[in-house]
Amino acid sequence: MIAALYVEKDGSYWDLPNVDPWDEARDARKYDGPYPVVAHPPCQRWGRFWHGSTRKPHQFRLGADHGCFAAALTAVRNFGGVLEHPKDSVAWPYFGLTRPPTGGGWMQADGFGGWTCCVDQGYYGHFANKRTWLYAVGCELPSLLWGRGKQKLHPIALERHGYEKARRIGMMAMVGGKDKTRIRNSTPDGFRDLLISIAATAGRQEHLEAAE
Template structure:
Protein backbone atom coordinates (compact mmCIF):
# COMPACT_ATOMS: atom_id res chain seq x y z
CA UNK A 1 0.00 0.00 0.00
CA UNK A 2 1.21 3.48 -0.84
CA UNK A 3 2.43 5.32 2.23
CA UNK A 4 2.73 2.18 4.37
CA UNK A 5 6.10 1.07 5.71
CA UNK A 6 5.47 -2.66 6.13
CA UNK A 7 7.61 -4.74 8.48
CA UNK A 8 7.01 -8.45 7.97
CA UNK A 9 9.00 -11.64 8.58
CA UNK A 10 11.54 -10.76 5.88
CA UNK A 11 12.20 -7.31 7.36
CA UNK A 12 11.94 -8.72 10.90
CA UNK A 13 9.16 -6.70 12.49
CA UNK A 14 10.98 -6.96 15.82
CA UNK A 15 13.58 -4.51 14.43
CA UNK A 16 10.96 -1.81 13.76
CA UNK A 17 12.30 1.42 15.29
CA UNK A 18 8.92 2.76 16.42
CA UNK A 19 7.83 6.35 16.42
CA UNK A 20 4.38 6.16 14.83
CA UNK A 21 1.11 4.26 15.23
CA UNK A 22 1.04 0.65 14.12
CA UNK A 23 -1.27 -1.68 12.24
CA UNK A 24 -0.28 -5.10 13.54
CA UNK A 25 -1.45 -8.53 12.51
CA UNK A 26 1.01 -10.79 14.32
CA UNK A 27 0.86 -14.51 13.58
CA UNK A 28 -2.22 -15.89 15.25
CA UNK A 29 -2.04 -19.66 14.88
CA UNK A 30 -0.54 -20.04 18.38
CA UNK A 31 -3.36 -17.89 19.81
CA UNK A 32 -6.43 -19.01 17.84
CA UNK A 33 -9.20 -21.48 18.61
CA UNK A 34 -7.31 -24.32 16.92
CA UNK A 35 -3.97 -23.53 18.59
CA UNK A 36 -3.65 -27.08 19.92
CA UNK A 37 -3.13 -28.19 16.31
CA UNK A 38 -0.82 -25.31 15.35
CA UNK A 39 2.88 -25.61 14.75
CA UNK A 40 4.16 -22.07 15.24
CA UNK A 41 7.76 -21.26 14.43
CA UNK A 42 10.14 -20.59 17.30
CA UNK A 43 9.44 -17.15 18.77
CA UNK A 44 6.29 -16.66 16.70
CA UNK A 45 3.90 -16.51 19.66
CA UNK A 46 5.97 -13.75 21.26
CA UNK A 47 5.49 -11.52 18.20
CA UNK A 48 1.94 -10.77 19.35
CA UNK A 49 3.22 -9.55 22.71
CA UNK A 50 5.87 -7.44 20.94
CA UNK A 51 3.20 -5.91 18.67
CA UNK A 52 1.03 -5.20 21.68
CA UNK A 53 3.88 -3.33 23.40
CA UNK A 54 4.40 -1.21 20.26
CA UNK A 55 0.71 -0.33 20.03
CA UNK A 56 0.56 0.59 23.70
CA UNK A 57 3.61 2.83 23.28
CA UNK A 58 2.92 4.41 19.88
CA UNK A 59 -0.82 3.83 19.32
CA UNK A 60 -2.51 1.92 16.54
CA UNK A 61 -4.51 -1.23 16.04
CA UNK A 62 -3.86 -4.94 16.55
CA UNK A 63 -5.89 -7.41 14.48
CA UNK A 64 -6.47 -11.01 15.60
CA UNK A 65 -9.15 -13.66 15.21
CA UNK A 66 -12.20 -13.33 17.45
CA UNK A 67 -11.71 -15.17 20.74
CA UNK A 68 -7.91 -15.05 20.39
CA UNK A 69 -6.35 -16.25 23.63
CA UNK A 70 -4.06 -13.19 23.44
CA UNK A 71 -6.89 -11.18 25.02
CA UNK A 72 -6.84 -13.31 28.19
CA UNK A 73 -3.06 -13.71 28.25
CA UNK A 74 -2.40 -9.95 28.00
CA UNK A 75 -5.49 -8.84 29.98
CA UNK A 76 -6.87 -6.95 26.99
CA UNK A 77 -10.41 -5.60 27.28
CA UNK A 78 -12.79 -7.74 25.28
CA UNK A 79 -15.15 -6.04 22.81
CA UNK A 80 -17.71 -3.95 24.66
CA UNK A 81 -15.70 -3.85 27.89
CA UNK A 82 -13.76 -1.10 29.66
CA UNK A 83 -10.74 0.84 28.42
CA UNK A 84 -7.49 -0.44 29.86
CA UNK A 85 -4.77 1.64 31.56
CA UNK A 86 -3.28 2.46 28.12
CA UNK A 87 -6.56 3.86 26.83
CA UNK A 88 -6.93 0.72 24.72
CA UNK A 89 -10.26 -0.82 23.87
CA UNK A 90 -11.50 -3.62 21.63
CA UNK A 91 -14.13 -4.00 18.96
CA UNK A 92 -15.47 -7.05 17.12
CA UNK A 93 -15.85 -6.87 13.33
CA UNK A 94 -16.52 -9.30 10.50
CA UNK A 95 -14.23 -9.04 7.49
CA UNK A 96 -17.13 -10.10 5.26
CA UNK A 97 -18.26 -6.46 5.30
CA UNK A 98 -14.95 -5.44 3.68
CA UNK A 99 -15.22 -8.04 0.91
CA UNK A 100 -14.07 -11.35 2.44
CA UNK A 101 -15.91 -14.46 1.21
CA UNK A 102 -16.35 -15.67 4.83
CA UNK A 103 -17.49 -13.83 7.96
CA UNK A 104 -13.94 -14.06 9.39
CA UNK A 105 -14.82 -12.77 12.84
CA UNK A 106 -12.03 -10.48 14.03
CA UNK A 107 -11.17 -8.59 17.19
CA UNK A 108 -9.30 -5.31 17.09
CA UNK A 109 -7.44 -3.74 20.01
CA UNK A 110 -7.02 0.01 19.49
CA UNK A 111 -4.95 2.61 21.36
CA UNK A 112 -5.00 6.31 20.50
CA UNK A 113 -8.42 6.67 18.88
CA UNK A 114 -11.83 6.92 20.52
CA UNK A 115 -14.63 4.59 19.32
CA UNK A 116 -16.67 7.58 18.09
CA UNK A 117 -13.76 8.66 15.84
CA UNK A 118 -13.48 5.38 13.88
CA UNK A 119 -14.00 5.57 10.14
CA UNK A 120 -17.42 4.23 9.17
CA UNK A 121 -17.65 0.45 9.33
CA UNK A 122 -19.23 -0.75 6.09
CA UNK A 123 -22.30 -2.95 5.96
CA UNK A 124 -22.48 -5.53 3.20
CA UNK A 125 -25.91 -7.11 2.80
CA UNK A 126 -26.29 -10.80 2.24
CA UNK A 127 -24.50 -13.78 3.65
CA UNK A 128 -21.02 -15.16 3.16
CA UNK A 129 -20.56 -17.70 0.39
CA UNK A 130 -17.83 -19.52 2.34
CA UNK A 131 -16.85 -20.22 5.92
CA UNK A 132 -13.58 -20.27 7.84
CA UNK A 133 -14.50 -23.73 9.07
CA UNK A 134 -17.84 -25.56 9.01
CA UNK A 135 -20.04 -24.89 12.05
CA UNK A 136 -23.68 -25.29 13.02
CA UNK A 137 -24.29 -21.84 11.52
CA UNK A 138 -22.64 -22.74 8.19
CA UNK A 139 -22.66 -26.54 7.89
CA UNK A 140 -22.82 -26.69 4.10
CA UNK A 141 -20.72 -23.74 2.98
CA UNK A 142 -17.34 -24.47 1.41
CA UNK A 143 -14.33 -23.56 3.53
CA UNK A 144 -11.97 -20.79 2.49
CA UNK A 145 -8.40 -21.64 1.62
CA UNK A 146 -5.47 -21.40 4.05
CA UNK A 147 -4.30 -18.28 2.21
CA UNK A 148 -7.73 -16.65 2.64
CA UNK A 149 -7.62 -17.41 6.37
CA UNK A 150 -4.29 -15.59 6.62
CA UNK A 151 -4.86 -12.60 4.33
CA UNK A 152 -6.77 -9.38 4.89
CA UNK A 153 -9.13 -7.96 2.25
CA UNK A 154 -7.60 -4.81 0.70
CA UNK A 155 -10.56 -2.64 1.77
CA UNK A 156 -10.12 -3.80 5.38
CA UNK A 157 -6.37 -3.14 5.23
CA UNK A 158 -7.10 0.41 4.02
CA UNK A 159 -9.61 0.89 6.86
CA UNK A 160 -7.03 -0.32 9.42
CA UNK A 161 -4.49 2.18 8.05
CA UNK A 162 -7.10 4.93 8.41
CA UNK A 163 -7.54 3.92 12.07
CA UNK A 164 -3.77 4.12 12.64
CA UNK A 165 -3.70 7.54 10.98
CA UNK A 166 -6.44 8.73 13.35
CA UNK A 167 -4.36 7.43 16.26
CA UNK A 168 -1.41 9.49 14.97
CA UNK A 169 -3.52 12.65 14.74
CA UNK A 170 -4.88 12.19 18.26
CA UNK A 171 -1.35 11.53 19.57
CA UNK A 172 -0.17 14.76 17.89
CA UNK A 173 -3.05 16.72 19.48
CA UNK A 174 -2.29 15.22 22.89
CA UNK A 175 1.40 16.15 22.59
CA UNK A 176 0.65 19.78 21.57
Protein backbone atom coordinates in the same frame (compact mmCIF):
# COMPACT_ATOMS: atom_id res chain seq x y z
CA MET B 1 3.32 7.34 7.36
CA ILE B 2 2.23 4.17 9.17
CA ALA B 3 4.14 0.92 9.74
CA ALA B 4 2.39 -2.32 8.73
CA LEU B 5 3.74 -5.09 10.97
CA TYR B 6 3.68 -8.85 10.33
CA VAL B 7 2.51 -8.56 6.73
CA GLU B 8 3.33 -10.65 3.66
CA LYS B 9 5.91 -9.59 1.10
CA ASP B 10 4.07 -8.48 -2.05
CA GLY B 11 0.79 -8.66 -0.12
CA SER B 12 -1.96 -6.07 0.23
CA TYR B 13 0.24 -3.63 2.20
CA TRP B 14 3.18 -3.79 -0.21
CA ASP B 15 4.12 -0.80 -2.39
CA LEU B 16 1.47 1.47 -0.89
CA PRO B 17 2.29 5.16 -0.48
CA ASN B 18 2.86 6.21 3.13
CA VAL B 19 3.04 2.58 4.35
CA ASP B 20 6.26 1.05 5.69
CA PRO B 21 5.73 -2.75 5.48
CA TRP B 22 7.50 -5.23 7.78
CA ASP B 23 7.47 -8.81 6.50
CA GLU B 24 8.92 -11.94 8.13
CA ALA B 25 12.44 -11.30 6.81
CA ARG B 26 12.46 -7.80 8.28
CA ASP B 27 11.20 -9.10 11.67
CA ALA B 28 8.50 -6.79 13.03
CA ARG B 29 9.47 -7.67 16.60
CA LYS B 30 12.35 -5.22 16.13
CA TYR B 31 10.10 -2.29 15.23
CA ASP B 32 11.00 0.71 17.37
CA GLY B 33 8.96 3.54 15.86
CA PRO B 34 8.42 6.27 15.14
CA TYR B 35 5.24 5.72 13.10
CA PRO B 36 1.86 4.47 14.32
CA VAL B 37 1.23 0.87 13.38
CA VAL B 38 -1.22 -1.57 11.89
CA ALA B 39 -0.25 -4.94 13.37
CA HIS B 40 -1.23 -8.42 12.17
CA PRO B 41 0.68 -10.71 14.57
CA PRO B 42 0.47 -14.46 13.82
CA CYS B 43 -2.57 -16.13 15.34
CA GLN B 44 -1.87 -19.87 15.03
CA ARG B 45 -0.80 -20.35 18.65
CA TRP B 46 -3.67 -18.25 20.04
CA GLY B 47 -6.66 -19.81 18.30
CA ARG B 48 -8.91 -22.79 18.80
CA PHE B 49 -6.20 -25.22 17.70
CA TRP B 50 -3.28 -23.48 19.39
CA HIS B 51 -2.03 -26.90 20.54
CA GLY B 52 -1.87 -28.36 17.01
CA SER B 53 -4.20 -30.38 14.80
CA THR B 54 -6.74 -32.80 16.26
CA ARG B 55 -4.63 -35.67 14.87
CA LYS B 56 -1.52 -34.45 16.73
CA PRO B 57 -2.79 -32.50 19.75
CA HIS B 58 -0.57 -30.74 22.26
CA GLN B 59 2.44 -30.53 20.00
CA PHE B 60 2.65 -26.76 20.64
CA ARG B 61 2.52 -24.53 23.70
CA LEU B 62 -0.14 -21.87 24.13
CA GLY B 63 1.10 -18.52 22.87
CA ALA B 64 4.39 -19.92 21.50
CA ASP B 65 4.68 -17.32 18.73
CA HIS B 66 8.27 -16.24 19.48
CA GLY B 67 7.03 -13.08 21.16
CA CYS B 68 5.22 -11.68 18.13
CA PHE B 69 1.92 -10.75 19.83
CA ALA B 70 3.67 -9.24 22.85
CA ALA B 71 5.87 -7.12 20.58
CA ALA B 72 2.90 -6.02 18.49
CA LEU B 73 0.95 -5.04 21.61
CA THR B 74 3.92 -3.03 22.87
CA ALA B 75 4.29 -1.27 19.50
CA VAL B 76 0.63 -0.24 19.46
CA ARG B 77 0.84 1.05 23.03
CA ASN B 78 4.08 2.93 22.40
CA PHE B 79 3.38 4.47 19.00
CA GLY B 80 -0.40 4.30 18.60
CA GLY B 81 -2.35 2.37 16.00
CA VAL B 82 -4.41 -0.78 15.76
CA LEU B 83 -3.85 -4.53 16.12
CA GLU B 84 -6.12 -7.24 14.73
CA HIS B 85 -6.61 -10.88 15.72
CA PRO B 86 -9.37 -13.45 15.16
CA LYS B 87 -12.45 -13.34 17.37
CA ASP B 88 -11.98 -15.37 20.57
CA SER B 89 -8.20 -15.05 20.41
CA VAL B 90 -6.75 -16.45 23.64
CA ALA B 91 -4.24 -13.58 23.52
CA TRP B 92 -6.92 -11.22 24.85
CA PRO B 93 -7.35 -12.87 28.28
CA TYR B 94 -3.68 -13.92 28.33
CA PHE B 95 -2.57 -10.27 28.15
CA GLY B 96 -5.40 -8.94 30.31
CA LEU B 97 -7.45 -7.37 27.53
CA THR B 98 -11.23 -7.13 27.91
CA ARG B 99 -13.21 -9.24 25.46
CA PRO B 100 -15.28 -6.94 23.23
CA PRO B 101 -19.03 -7.41 22.78
CA THR B 102 -19.95 -9.61 19.81
CA GLY B 103 -22.65 -7.22 18.67
CA GLY B 104 -20.21 -4.38 18.09
CA GLY B 105 -19.17 -1.09 19.61
CA TRP B 106 -15.89 0.01 21.15
CA MET B 107 -15.13 -0.59 24.81
CA GLN B 108 -12.13 0.09 27.04
CA ALA B 109 -9.74 -2.85 26.96
CA ASP B 110 -7.08 -2.15 29.58
CA GLY B 111 -5.26 0.44 31.64
CA PHE B 112 -2.99 1.51 28.77
CA GLY B 113 -5.58 3.60 26.92
CA GLY B 114 -6.57 0.71 24.69
CA TRP B 115 -9.99 0.18 23.14
CA THR B 116 -11.34 -3.00 21.61
CA CYS B 117 -14.20 -4.08 19.35
CA CYS B 118 -15.47 -7.00 17.27
CA VAL B 119 -16.00 -6.50 13.54
CA ASP B 120 -16.78 -8.87 10.65
CA GLN B 121 -14.33 -8.65 7.76
CA GLY B 122 -17.10 -9.94 5.50
CA TYR B 123 -18.48 -6.39 5.47
CA TYR B 124 -15.14 -5.16 4.13
CA GLY B 125 -14.51 -7.59 1.29
CA HIS B 126 -13.42 -10.88 2.85
CA PHE B 127 -14.42 -14.04 1.00
CA ALA B 128 -16.05 -15.43 4.14
CA ASN B 129 -17.61 -14.06 7.31
CA LYS B 130 -14.50 -13.54 9.42
CA ARG B 131 -15.19 -11.94 12.77
CA THR B 132 -12.16 -10.13 14.09
CA TRP B 133 -11.12 -8.37 17.28
CA LEU B 134 -9.37 -5.01 17.09
CA TYR B 135 -7.25 -3.31 19.73
CA ALA B 136 -6.51 0.40 19.22
CA VAL B 137 -4.54 2.99 21.18
CA GLY B 138 -4.34 6.74 20.64
CA CYS B 139 -6.67 6.71 17.63
CA GLU B 140 -10.00 8.19 16.72
CA LEU B 141 -12.52 5.35 16.98
CA PRO B 142 -14.95 5.23 14.05
CA SER B 143 -18.38 3.68 14.09
CA LEU B 144 -18.05 0.51 12.00
CA LEU B 145 -20.46 -1.94 10.39
CA TRP B 146 -21.33 -3.86 13.52
CA GLY B 147 -22.60 -7.38 14.08
CA ARG B 148 -22.27 -10.55 12.04
CA GLY B 149 -22.11 -9.96 8.30
CA LYS B 150 -24.65 -11.24 5.83
CA GLN B 151 -24.57 -15.02 5.58
CA LYS B 152 -22.44 -16.32 2.71
CA LEU B 153 -23.12 -19.74 1.21
CA HIS B 154 -20.79 -21.39 -1.28
CA PRO B 155 -22.88 -22.16 -4.42
CA ILE B 156 -21.21 -25.56 -4.93
CA ALA B 157 -21.84 -26.58 -1.32
CA LEU B 158 -25.43 -25.39 -1.61
CA GLU B 159 -25.97 -27.43 -4.75
CA ARG B 160 -24.29 -30.59 -3.44
CA HIS B 161 -25.35 -30.61 0.21
CA GLY B 162 -28.33 -28.30 0.63
CA TYR B 163 -28.81 -25.20 2.76
CA GLU B 164 -28.27 -26.60 6.26
CA LYS B 165 -24.92 -28.25 5.56
CA ALA B 166 -23.73 -25.36 3.37
CA ARG B 167 -24.50 -23.00 6.25
CA ARG B 168 -22.79 -25.25 8.79
CA ILE B 169 -19.53 -25.87 6.93
CA GLY B 170 -19.10 -22.27 5.74
CA MET B 171 -17.36 -20.78 2.75
CA MET B 172 -13.82 -21.86 3.56
CA ALA B 173 -14.68 -25.57 3.61
CA MET B 174 -15.04 -25.51 -0.17
CA VAL B 175 -11.59 -24.02 -0.76
CA GLY B 176 -8.89 -26.63 -1.17
CA GLY B 177 -5.11 -26.87 -1.21
CA LYS B 178 -2.69 -24.13 -0.30
CA ASP B 179 -5.21 -21.44 -1.31
CA LYS B 180 -7.26 -22.20 1.80
CA THR B 181 -4.71 -20.75 4.21
CA ARG B 182 -3.87 -17.86 1.90
CA ILE B 183 -7.52 -16.83 1.43
CA ARG B 184 -8.40 -17.28 5.11
CA ASN B 185 -5.43 -15.23 6.29
CA SER B 186 -5.55 -12.54 3.60
CA THR B 187 -6.55 -8.98 4.46
CA PRO B 188 -9.05 -7.64 1.91
CA ASP B 189 -8.26 -4.21 0.51
CA GLY B 190 -11.34 -2.68 2.12
CA PHE B 191 -10.39 -3.89 5.57
CA ARG B 192 -6.75 -2.92 5.06
CA ASP B 193 -7.82 0.60 4.13
CA LEU B 194 -10.03 0.78 7.23
CA LEU B 195 -7.17 -0.22 9.54
CA ILE B 196 -4.79 2.23 7.87
CA SER B 197 -7.34 5.02 8.25
CA ILE B 198 -7.70 4.26 11.99
CA ALA B 199 -3.94 4.12 12.59
CA ALA B 200 -3.43 7.34 10.63
CA THR B 201 -5.41 9.25 13.29
CA ALA B 202 -3.03 8.24 16.10
CA GLY B 203 -2.11 11.22 18.22
CA ARG B 204 -4.62 13.58 16.67
CA GLN B 205 -6.74 13.92 19.78
CA GLU B 206 -5.69 14.09 23.39
CA HIS B 207 -8.77 12.50 24.87
CA LEU B 208 -10.52 9.64 23.10
CA GLU B 209 -14.23 8.97 23.16
CA ALA B 210 -15.65 5.70 21.85
CA ALA B 211 -17.86 5.98 18.78
CA GLU B 212 -21.46 5.11 19.31
